[in-house]
Amino acid sequence: MHRYRSHNCGELRAADVDTDVRLSGWLHNRRDLGGILFIDLRDHYGLVQLVARPGTPANEALSSLTKETVVRIDGKVSARGADNVNPDLPTGEIEIEVSEVEVLGTAEQIPFTINADDGVNEEKRLEYRFLDLRRERMHRNIMLRTAVISAIRHKMVALGFNEMATPILSATSPEGARDFLVPSRLHAGKFYALPQAPQQFKQLLMIAGFDRYFQIAPCFRDEDARADRSPGEFYQLDIEMSFVEQEDVFQPVEQLMTELFTEFGKGRTVTSPFPRIPFREAMLKYGSDKPDLRAELELVDVSDVFAGSGFKAFADKHVRALAVPDTADQPRKFFDQLGDFAVQQGAKGLAWVRVGDDNALTGPIAKFLTEDDIKSLVVALDLKPGHAVFFGAGEFHEVSKIMGAVRVEAAKRAGHFVDGEFRFCWIVDFPMFEKDEETGKIEFSHNPFSMPQGGLEALETQDPLDILAWQYDIVCNGTELSSGAIRNHEPEVMYKAFGIAGYDKETVEAEFGGMLRAFKFGAPPHGGIAPGVDRIVMLLADEPNIRETIAFPLNGNAQDLLMGAPTEVEEARLKELHLSIRKPQVK
Incomplete structure (x- = not known):
């Protein structure tokens, strides 16, 4: 027999009665009924009930162990009496008569209960996240996330997309949030940036001729937390396509979302096709550019x-x-x-x-x-x-x-x-520019790299505030899953658009020289989108906070309470990186 187990805790059934088994797992719960111990043993796969009779070595061993201790047990499968069958448990028709116990990992007194929601605060849960993840709800959420990501990969390949990786260490990017910077040891005084998104690289892949790209991409933004946004890092389904117009992007994304939310939506229906709602109409009818159509x-x-x-x-x-x-x-x-x-x-x-x-x-x-x-x-x-x-x-x-x-x-x-439905929509026709209320200056209202509707002619002949962009958001039940756009791939259009927003040609070339150079060597029309994986799972799990679907999230103050990050760095390491620390003065 295997050193630790012949079966897992979730697979034994009535057909296994009288089988000798070996199981390993955590002591989930214990009940003493007249000297007879009933123990719930838990592993990744489920729960099974153990029985230890009075006067047996197994009873003596199990009665003194703390909850969450890891044990290996030997025993025989027996049928539960008709009155004791648990219909809510897959293993509810059987129990294991324990004959031998081995302690594999002792557990100290746990800081909060695992087998029930005792209302413990989030800070304590994140400090002991490895314990929090043992809870059924959290375990289910993380496994849902795993299954969703696996399904996304299979569906994207079936739709003709190719998975490719893009760099993590790169240059700073004008994505609209603060970069996380990484100091260079070899190049004193210079910094890499962790990508806010693979935006420029995925466009370069289109220019390189790869046609249909996707990636489950890690993204890093130094921004404050919200219920639907995790500080620090997040993951998105990054997509880019060549030789496409707006509807060409919508079709595979709509198919993916319909299949994904139908497969993992626990019976909730998906309304399809997704309506296309112009931005200004959405603001008038719903008061929001991410309307809840339920x-x-x-x-x-x-x-x-x-x-x-x-x-x-x-x-x-x-x-x-x-x-x-x-x-x-x-x-x-x-x-x-x-x-x-x-x-x-x-x-x-x-x-x-x-x-x-x-x-x-x-x-x-x-x-x-x-x-x-x-x-x-x-x-x-x-x-x-x-x-x-x-x-x-x-x-x-x-x-x-x-x-x-x-x-x-x-x-x-x-x-x-209407409950029990996923109601998606596309928000389209975003304005290309807006006026800053304080300065009166014309600036980009959304993504500066989007193609304006009407192209160069629109930029040269229309009031900037009347110009619409080929930009779009996908929204589900009031949650924005992603923004996307048909990209501006023409250098002259890019110069003109940035000029309207107050950037001269020299500044554009200094900030975006790599992209401009690529555009000058034959760039195809292209566009894409990047739905947030964390938000998708949050909706499917019906969780109000995105941190409930991430294994090891930062807290609302962008701290890792489990590992103690961020941490101070010793002086020798700072010197090696050519850095000195200037802390804010305490008033």
């Missing part, structure tokens, strides 16, 4: 209704309305709670009215609305008896943010939200 309500711009109105709270402001069917008879508490939610989002309050019979409006602001206002609202919002209408007024972006959140919350509270 909320089956839309915002409507009613600013024109109140232009020049005597109602000063709305007059000459941007006003967005949300009509919610079948809610007029809700108690006042419903409206007050939604108003409190709006305040939490930054609003001063939430105006509302009810629509009664004959489209008569009642509510706090009804008395301020003229007959013409009411008629216009009825038409604009297609109001019917039973509707409630909520209003937000102010500056466009502020109203969008607040009312976008109210739209989703109102849908959930009023029964207009």
Whole structure:
């Protein structure tokens, strides 16, 4: 028999009764019922129940061991009594009568329970991450991640893509976040940068003629944590394609996501095809460029209704309305709670009215609305008896943010939200440029390397703020999975686009000389996208925080509490790297 096991803890069934077995694993739980010990033994594959009878050496050995001790046991498989069968456990029809025990790894008193969620804080969980990963939920999440990445690789190859690796040590990149810098020992005073994304390299692979590339790419950005963003490092499915237009990129990505979320979605459906929603339409209808389409309500711009109105709270402001069917008879508490939610989002309050019979409006602001206002609202919002209408007024972006959140919350509270589905969409037609509100300067609004719609002619003849880019995002259930674009592969277009944003030709050549040089030697039209693997798994696992799907994440302060990173470096190593430390002064 094998030194440690003849079977794993998850595979024994009723057909194995009377078989002599050897198992190894962790002592997951222990129960003493009248001197008879029942032990749950756990390994990677599952749980199995052990039985140690009173007066046996096995009972004596197992009764004194701490939970999470690693043991090897010998025993015989026996059938559980009908009343003791556990239908929720794959091994629930059998148990192991233990005859011999060997301790393989002793365990100190554990700092939190493994077999239940005891509400331990995240800092403690990350400090003892190796224990946290023993929990069923965390183990399941990490194995889901493994399976998803494996499936992605197989599906991408089947779609005709080739997996290629790109450098980790490279030059700094204008990706929009801070680089992690690596000092050079051989080149004093110079630094490598860890890649924020393989953007330039994957474009160079297209210029080199490889046509369809993908990579499960590690990316590094020195940015703050969020629930859907891990600080430090993350992984993305990096994709690039040659001789493509926007729809050519959408097709394989849409097929991949539909198959992936169907396979691992635990019965949740995937709506397909994915709608294409222009950026400006998304901001107007949903208040966000990453709309949650499970909320089956839309915002409507009613600013024109109140232009020049005597109602000063709305007059000459941007006003967005949300009509919610079948809610007029809700108690006042419903409206007050939604108003409190709006305040939490930054609003001063939430105006509302009810629509009664004959489209008569009642509510706090009804008395301020003229007959013409009411008629216009009825038409604009297609109001019917039973509707409630909520209003937000102010500056466009502020109203969008607040009312976008109210739209989703109102849908959930009023029964207009669809659970159990993955609703994807493409957000398209992003503006190429925007104006900085403080300086008035024209700058890139998204990715500076995107091709403007209309090419060089658009850059030379249109108002920069009217130019759209071949840029797109893929969104699922309110979470942005990725941005992508058809790339600008023409040097003259690149010079012109950067010129509009205030970069002279010399600066462009100094910052992006490698790419420009490549473009001048025959660059194909190309485009791509890079969906976040961590976010994909987060959605599939139905986890609210991305760190729950990463084996060893940094905490919210970008610290590794398990390994103690970041650490100080001894003076000799700093000298070797030509570095000195200048710490901020403590005030």
